[in-house]
Amino acid sequence: MFELLKTSASSAARRGKLTTAHGAVQTPVFMPVGTQATVKSLTPAQVEETGAQIMLSNTYHLNIRPGADLIESFGGLHGFMKWEKPILTDSGGFQVFSLSKLRKIKEDGIYFSSHLDGSKLFLSPESCMEIQMKLGSDICMVLDECIPYPSKKDFVETSTDRTIRWAKRCLEHADKIGLPERNRLSFAIVQGSNFEDVRARCAQELSALNFPGYAIGGVSVGEPEEEMLLQVAASAPHLPQDKPRYVMGVGTPVQLLKMIALGADMFDCVMPTRLARHANAFTKDGVLNLRNAKFAADKAPLDESLLNYTTNFSRAYLRHLVMSDEMLGCTLLSIHNIHFFQDLMAQARSHIESGDFETWSTAWISRYNSKEA
């Protein structure tokens, strides 16, 4: 269930609390991504230390390997990976986009050939919910079709209608297999590409189905940032005020703040962890590429105002780890980057509560964009 604690007066920003079977999540929230039942390079304890309240995992990948039945036999993902906080699982709808050459879509579902060995995997709205139940997911995403940008409008309409039909089937099947009784939440996903009218209609039709939560999908698929924000703005107002809104797969720190102002509550993105493995560190003054020679003898920590385990180390040492391809570099930078996102969300929550979110956010963005650390 979702509780709206405070709504901003000068924007659509909201402060809320989402309760799941594994505890409460304070929103706005950023969820680190652990596709393969691991936030890459981090132990669950390290993920927790960053302030993460909930993490993401993936139906398609885990069903292919090691398999949903196996994970279920370990007590679901929580027991398998030893993470006791909430878990949200993506449905595999994003793999429609990212593995587009390896799948076929039909009305009954998605036919994948495994990217690992070519073996067949059929994901229907129903099987998708069953797999997520076996995974023990606290928040199960409906099976959707994440389409590329740009797409032609008639295709977008056709695809979005199918996504809506599938959402309905997911919800019915969730009821049938008993997800709600176990306090497992199902979220529907708004599609519609870059067509505001399709977005609005999709959001309205899904809202009528009374899901426990809603997501805005099909963004960050290569469109310009302005378009992304426009589509979030075109979707969010048509979703129920008293349900959480999750923008899938985003974003940069600035995008998160702008989307919070548009009424978004939840986000996930591989950006902090992927950029960490690629030697980039987030700071209040922008992103640092630690491979740059200018950090070779830099004694400063990444961000002196952000205190976490990584703060103990100099930029020079972190650069050395990165240049030497040492695993610890991935770990330390991942700790830092996720903590940076968590800290940003904590500040956002606090400023929504105190009523000055918009002015704080504007100043924060301006500093982030203006300088180079």
Next chain:
RNA sequence: GGUGGGGUAUCCAAGUGGCUAAAGGGCGCGGACUGUAAAUCCGUUCGGGUAACCGUUCGCCGGUUCGAAACCGGCCCCCACCA
């Protein structure tokens, strides 16, 4: 001392007469990354110039040739085996 192999740019390495400032890698330098087929991918890497182009390179010295990293002679060095 003998026999065989070898010395190519910052490193490894291809190249045996012109299409070679010289393939490929690596290192370095820079960039990208958004519900993770990603500890990945892309660019760049002799000096000068925006460029056309100019200058200097393939152990060293000399020679053959219109033309050489490549052919010939001498020298220096490295490796393996044999004495």
